[in-house]
Amino acid sequence: MLFDSAAYILFLILVVLVYWRLPFRKQNYMLLAASYFFYGWWDWRFLLLMAGSTLVDYIVARKIAASSDARTRRYLLLFSLILNFSFLGIFKYFNFFVDSGARLAALLGAKRIPVSIWRIILPPGISFYTFQEVAYIVDVYHRKVAPAESLVDYALFVSLFPHLIAGPIQRPSHLLPQVQRPRTWDATKAFDGLILILEGLFRKMVIADNCALIANGAFAGSFGGPNTMTVLLGTYAFAWQIYGDFSGYSRIARGSAQLLGFHFMVNFRQPYLAESLQDFWRRWHISLSSWLRDYLYIPLGGSRLGKVRTYINLMLTMLLGGLWHGANWTFVAWGGIHGAGLAVERFLLGKKHDASSAFLGRWARRIFIFNLVCLAWIFFRITSFSGAWEQIVALANWQWNPVYLTALGFLSVYALALFLLDLQLESSNAEQAFASYPYAFRVLTGLAFCVLITLFGANQESAFIYFRF
Amino acid sequence: MPLSISASEHRKATRALTILLGAMLVYVCSLEVVTRLAFPRINHVWRTIREDHLTAVLLHPSAASNSETMLMVGNSYLEVGVNRENLQQEIAPTFSIAYLPMSGTSYLDWYFGLRKLFMEGSRPAIVGVCLSTRDLISDATYGGSFAHTLMLRSDLLRVKKASHLDNTMTSDYFFDSLSSWMGHRAEIHNWLLRKAAPSVEKLTPYVRPEKQSLPPSDVILAKALARLRMLNQLAQRYGARFFLLIPPTMDVRDASNEIQAAAAKEGILVLLPFQHAELPGSVFLDGAHLNPQGAAIFTARLGPTLLQSLYQN
Incomplete structure (x- = not known):
């Protein structure tokens, strides 16, 4: 079920209405059933995989906590990690290794390799819930969290529908206690949640989906080229598309959770205002970057x-972070660019940031980092090395067509809207836009989002980019 | 003191939440009403489709002038490639023709669209479907517009199967079929964008989805024949004769001659007034559709072709 579909809106309304009429334990049962329904909407067969891994980790965590023998505990931890990463590896990377093997075999002269019969469908969200389960097992092993007493509570922690498909990846110490404690209706949180959902839909349907039109056209060669302008148009459009898409998704997830009385961690803090790569990774997909840092x-x-x-550690972390995004060497290259950038930054600047607050200096750093991130996005967006390299080389190939100006104007309107929203968030240092403004203003803002979504949301039906991961 | 602040904050939030939800509800209802009542009056394309749809539904086998009625449906190839008045003059008084073109549509839109038209009472003597070979073998359906205008709600599961829709898309189609705004939101968005920023229109040809490469000829032929049989059977069930009109395009060679020959063996009429690449590139508007000059040439040949082919059949 996509967050920007009518079915999800109806589903969420029904869940919220029933949920708040139930007592605490029944709320958890009902939410678990709703989350499994939400996940099974794609394909009910994937439920078996999620339920199976949930059950195993629930049992293993309890055994780890109950055991005082260090070796037993370590073996149990290893067993769980191997099992979780095997599931992830098989479902996410099997096709990748089959394709790589087939290419290698073809290079060695093999013909007619039946690659298609080995293909495995990727269950949605498997990367996200696997990382959440791994975090739980590791935290229980380190006795940072107590194992869940109730299987229902643990299963709900893993599968709670707002975060299930594309995060934010929730930490056990943050979400599990919320699942285990009764929630109370809080109108302020619910109002904030509704605004977050509307802002998220605006980011996805108005910003991301419209920027996608330009990005797809530019990278597909519809604008001619590739040349300097098509590469710049495509790359900048993709940068705003992926940001609008994923930050929009995260906001809808957080908003939906808030309507149910949960709090999810913030996943994006104005990443394109970062002044260094290290700063960027403290602002972009925070739940993943902090997971990679801690685990x-x-x-x-x-x-x-x-x-x-x-x-070396920085490089390894970013390479694996890249591979987490998808089974393709271009994702590894994307991670490699960031890893190398972080290492160079650390070499040049040490741990310290250049904290100079001079206006020009700050904006120069922001513009430089934004463009560096955009350069890396080319490897994220293009599915082959040769294709990505072709785009980079084409940056030197200047050509002009008046339609580029129209495309640039179209893109600027949407990018500027998101940029201004981010400037407001940056200056207020709040978790959501206009949080400190009077309610009357926020009601109008919510209504404005609603109008823009309904009238200016792009026409294409497109899944959130991070659903693939 | 903090308790009273919290309570007052809670009251304010409750009031704001109620007002926002209420305002959104009123807005969405207004949007639906405006879409149903006002939009057809201000949008020319939509008004034409409505009028054409009404005309199509009221068709009987013979018109008042005793001529046989013909319903011709299709996509933009029909919409801009055929000059309506000229064609009617060419085939009068033998045939009286009604059109229902909808841009962006393909085979499944019209298979299910014709089912709906027949169920609504349309009874033309002849049904013509104007689609390129690429559109004939496409498994796509034309989003909300199709669901709202051409799909019977009872066909939803058949559409899901035929068009390989996932559950989200299927549920979207269900809601699109219920709500005028949801069904037409793409048109509304495009119309508003054109009004707000007319220059954006220039971008349209650049942001179209890429054309997929066509499968081998034998695959095209097998799929096209199966679909022609389906359309033919559907038309026969409601007492109508059927033909497929393949318009001139600038697409790659697409097995249309083979389709025409194979269909003829099964008694299904496929009209191919122009062979592949017979028309020069100068009569095409945007690399795909005919310009007015091209439409005049195509219409001039289509009239006699229709008369001759339909008499023979």
């Missing part, structure tokens, strides 16, 4: 083992 970078040694090891 990969720090266990690898973080910055504790000397400079060279720090650079």
Whole structure:
């Protein structure tokens, strides 16, 4: 069920209406049933996989917590990690290895390799709920959280529908206690939740889907080229598309959760206003970057083992972060660019940021980082190395067509709207736009979002980009 | 003190939430009413489709002038490629023709669209469907406009199966069929965009989805024949004769001659007034559709072709 579909809106209204009429335990049962219905809407067969891994991790976590033998605990942890990553590996990367193997075999002269019969369908959200389960098992192992007493509570922690398909990846210490404690209706949170949903739909349907028109046209060659202008148009349009898309999704997820009395962590904090790559990763997909930091970078040694090891750890973390996004070498390259950038930044600046608050200096850094991030987006958007390289080389091929100006104007309107929204958020330092404004103003803002969504949402039916991951 | 602040904040939030939800409800209802009542009056394309639809539904096998009635449906190839008045003059008084073109439509839109038209009472003597080979073998349906205008709600599951829709898209089609605004939101959006920023129109040819490459000829032929049989059977069930009109396009060679020959063996009429690449590029408007000059040439040949072919059949 897509968040920007009429079916989801109806589903959410029904769930909220029934949910708040039930006592606490029944609320959890009902939410679990609703979450499984939400997930099964894609394909009911995927439910078995999620239910199976939930059950195994529930049992393993309890055994880890109950055991005082360090070796047993470590074996149980390893068992769970191997199982979780095997599920993820098989479903997410099997096709990738089959394709890579087929290409290698073709290079060695093999013909007629029946790749298509080995293909496996990727269950939606598997990367997200696997990471959440791994975080739970590791935290239980380190005794940072107590294992869930109730299977229903744990299953709800894993499958709660607002975060199930594309996050934000919730930490056990943050979400599990919320699942285990009674929630109370809070009109302020519900109002904030509704505004978040409307803002999220605006970001997705108005900004992202309209920018996608330009990005798709430019990268498909509809504007001619590739040349300097088509590459710039395509890349900038994709940068705003993916940001509007994913930040929109995260806001709808947070808003939906708030209507049910839950609080989800903020997943985006104006990433295109970052002044360094390190700053960018503190603002972009925060739930993933902090997961990678806590469960990969720090266990690898973080910055504790000397400079060279720090650079290697940064690179490894970003390469695996890239691979997490998808089974394609271009994602690895995307992660590699960020990893190398972070390592170079660390080498040049150390841990310190250039905290100079000079207006021009700050904006120069922001513009530089935005363009560096955009350069990396080319590898994220294009599915082959040769295609990505072709785009980068074409930056030197200047050609002009008056339609580029029209496309640039079209893109600027949408990008500017999102940029202004971000400037407001940055200056207010709040979790959502216009949070400190009077209710009357916020009601009007919500209504304005509603009007813009209904009248200026792009026509195409398109899934959220991160549903693929 | 904090308690009273919190209580007052809670009251304010409750009031704001109620007002926002109420205002959204009123807005959505108004949108539906405006779409149903006002939009057809101000949007020329939509008004034409409505009028054509009404005319099509009221068709009987013979017109008042005793000529046989012909309903011709199709997509933009029919809409801009055929000069309506000229064609009627060419085929009068033998045939009286009614049109229902909708841009962006393809085979499934018209298979289910004709089912709906017949169910609504349309009884033409002849049904013609104007589609390129690419459109004939397409599994796509034309979004909300199709669901609202051409789809019977009882056909929803058949549409889901035929068009390989997922549950979300299927439910969208259900809502599109119920609500005029949801069904026509794409047109409303385009219309508003054209009004707000006329220059955006220039972008349209650049942001169209890429054309998929066509499958091999034998695959095209098998799929096209099966679909022609379906359309033929549907028309026969309601007492109408059927023909497919393949318009001139600038597409790649697309097995249309093979389709015509194979269909003829089964007694299904396929009209191909112009062979592939017979018309020069100068009579095409945007690399796909005919310009007025091209439409005049096509219509001039289509009239006699229709008379000759339909008499023979």
